[in-house]
Every structure is written in structure tokens, then in C-alpha cells.
Amino acid sequence: MKLKRYLSVTKPGIIFGNLIATVGGFLLASQGRPDWLLLVATLAGVSLVVASGCAINNCIDRDIDARMSRTRSRVIVTGAMSVRAALAHGLVLGVAGFACLALWTSALTVACVAFGFAIYVGAYSLWMKRSSVYGTLVGSLSGAVPPVAGYCAAAGHWDSGALILLVMFCLWQMPHSYAIAIFRLADYEAANIPVLPVVRGISAAKRQIVLYILAFAMATLMLAAGGYAGHGYLIVACATSLWWLRMALAGKTAPDDRVWARQVFVFSIITITALSVSMAVDWQVPVYTTAWL
Structure with missing residues (x-):
């Protein structure tokens, strides 16, 4: 079915996960007074841009995907969808997403999403993923953008709350991605992708996972320490x-x-789903915060 092919190339699971984080960031910044129309516009714009990035990534990674058991059934690899069609689909989605954000959100929100898109498609997919063990770290920046974009859309500015979310979600991406690289190690080796377990071994990756989770745990506490989230959020953050x-x-x-x-x-x-939900429902008005942008 043609519609199914066009949907699959956008990686719906990734879109859904990013939408949960976007809602969390938006409702955290809304402080109990959400603009529901703005939320819908933000979610529509972010989801379209994420879908665009995923479609274009599928075009870029078609040679890698063909060598990995997990991805060799993707529609571009099998020939069920042409590269030209997938690329055109991605570009249309991207234009629609950025237009939606430009029309109904703020310039800051557009800039945040554009930054994430450029990192994912350009710095990560076209370059770092294939050439450096630090590709995962670079890619984590794009993965942290959706909750920050949601926050900035609702708040209308960049402040320490947005920075904490950026750090939190960047740090979360690292153990999450390293875990994938370990249980999919054979795929990454076959595709010659220089992720940490391939380059430095599983033991090194295990140590990094522990260190990044420790750093992530400290970052999650900063939302409560900064007065952005309450005790319920703090309990969830500590427990998870x-x-x-x-x-x-x-x-x-x-x-x-x-x-x-x-x-x-x-x-x-x-963990990240529980935190996104808890910060959305257990928001606080910080005693002191300063808008930076």
C-alpha cells in the first residue's frame, strides 16, 4: 500500500516519542495556563519536521541500512520506494513543518527546530555517524530539541529551564544509544559504523553508560532545584x-x-516517558528566572 510506504519512511515510532517529550516541555513552560491551539501547532510543526528528517535520513543511510539485519527491509533498501520519492516526501514534510511553526509559533521555536534538523541531517547523518565515535554525542543534540522547542513555544523565550531540558535529554540519549549499539553490535560492525562498542569495546561502553546515567540523574534534579517542577516530579526522577x-x-x-x-x-x-509526563503535570512557577533570548 502506497500510503503505508510513505508513512514507514518517516519512522512513526520516533515521531511519537518526540511528541511526548514536546508535550512535556510545552506543559512545563505553560505553568497551568496552556494555549491549546499553540500546542497543536507546535506538535504539528515538530512532528512534520521530525518526519522530514527521518525520511531524508533513510535516503542518506540506504547503503548502511542494506548491510544491517534490522534495517534491510526498509522500503528504500528493498526498492518498494525510490530515493527520489522519499527525498521529495521528506522535503515537502519539512517545508510544511517549518511553515506551520513560522506561522503559529515564535522565531525562537523555529530556530530551535532548525538547529535540531541541521544537526540530525547534516552533522550527524551526512558526516559524524560514518566517521567518528563522537557521532552519538553530536546526534544527541538533535534528539534533545523537541522538548526544548515545546518549552520555548509556550514560554516565548529561552531561559535556564530550556537549558536544563537540553542537557537532560542530551545526556539521556547517550546510554539509550549505547545500549542499542551493544545489543545490535553485529549490525553496526557489518555496516562499519564507528559507535563506541565497536571502536572501544563493550566494556568501555558499559562504563560510559553508567557515567552518563549518573550525569543524567543529576540533570533531572535541576528542574526541581530550579523551581520548575515539584516534589512529585522529584520522586519520579529519583526513582527512575x-x-x-x-x-x-x-x-x-x-x-x-x-x-x-x-x-x-x-x-x-x-524513564524519559515518565519524566516527560511528570514534568507536564507537576510544574511549578520558579521563584526567580531570567529570559536570555
Whole structure:
């Protein structure tokens, strides 16, 4: 079915995950007074741009995808959809998304989303993913943009709350991505993608996962410490971060690295979803904050 092919090339699962984070950032900044029409416009614009980036990424990665068991059934690899059609689809989605954001949100929101798009399509997909072990770190910047865009759309400015969200979601991306790279190690080796477990080994990746989860846990506390979120959020942040850290530490003696990494990956999704929901419902008005932009 043609519609199904056009939908699959946009990676709907990634879009859905980003929308949850966008809503969390938006409602956090709304402080109990959300502009629902602005939320709809923000979600529409962000989802269209994310879909655009994913479609274009599928075009760029078609040679890599053909060598990985997880991705070799994608529509561009199988020939069910041409590169030209996927690229045109991605460009149309991107134009529509940025037009939606430009018409109904702020210039700051557009700039945030444009930054994330440029990092994902340009710096990450076209360059760093194929050439450097630091590609994951660069890519984490784009993954952190949706909640920040939602926050900026509602707040109308950039402040320390937006910065905390950017740091939080960047740090979360690292153990999440390293866990994927461990349980999909054979795929990354076959595609010659220089992720950390391939370049420096699984043991090095396990250590990095623990360190990044520790840094992420401290970053999550900053939302409460800065007065942006309340005690309910703080409880969720502590509980999920500590459990995730416990799972990561168990990797040292795990009998099966692939099983352990998959568990860490699954719980990473639970963690970020729980935090997105909790900061949306347990927002606070900070005692002191200064708009930077």
C-alpha cells in the first residue's frame, strides 16, 4: 500500500516519542495556563519536521541500512520506494513543518527546530555517524530539541529551564544509544559504523553508560532545584534514575550482554516517558528566572 510506504519512511515510532517529550516541555513552560491551539501547532510543526528528517535520513543511510539485519527491509533498501520519492516526501514534510511553526509559533521555536534538523541531517547523518565515535554525542543534540522547542513555544523565550531540558535529554540519549549499539553490535560492525562498542569495546561502553546515567540523574534534579517542577516530579526522577543506574551497574556481571543492553534500552524509554509526563503535570512557577533570548 502506497500510503503505508510513505508513512514507514518517516519512522512513526520516533515521531511519537518526540511528541511526548514536546508535550512535556510545552506543559512545563505553560505553568497551568496552556494555549491549546499553540500546542497543536507546535506538535504539528515538530512532528512534520521530525518526519522530514527521518525520511531524508533513510535516503542518506540506504547503503548502511542494506548491510544491517534490522534495517534491510526498509522500503528504500528493498526498492518498494525510490530515493527520489522519499527525498521529495521528506522535503515537502519539512517545508510544511517549518511553515506551520513560522506561522503559529515564535522565531525562537523555529530556530530551535532548525538547529535540531541541521544537526540530525547534516552533522550527524551526512558526516559524524560514518566517521567518528563522537557521532552519538553530536546526534544527541538533535534528539534533545523537541522538548526544548515545546518549552520555548509556550514560554516565548529561552531561559535556564530550556537549558536544563537540553542537557537532560542530551545526556539521556547517550546510554539509550549505547545500549542499542551493544545489543545490535553485529549490525553496526557489518555496516562499519564507528559507535563506541565497536571502536572501544563493550566494556568501555558499559562504563560510559553508567557515567552518563549518573550525569543524567543529576540533570533531572535541576528542574526541581530550579523551581520548575515539584516534589512529585522529584520522586519520579529519583526513582527512575536510581533504578536505571542499578540496571546499568548490573552490566558488570551480566551473563549475556545483549539481554542486559536490551533491558537498559527498554527502561530508558520508560524513564524519559515518565519524566516527560511528570514534568507536564507537576510544574511549578520558579521563584526567580531570567529570559536570555
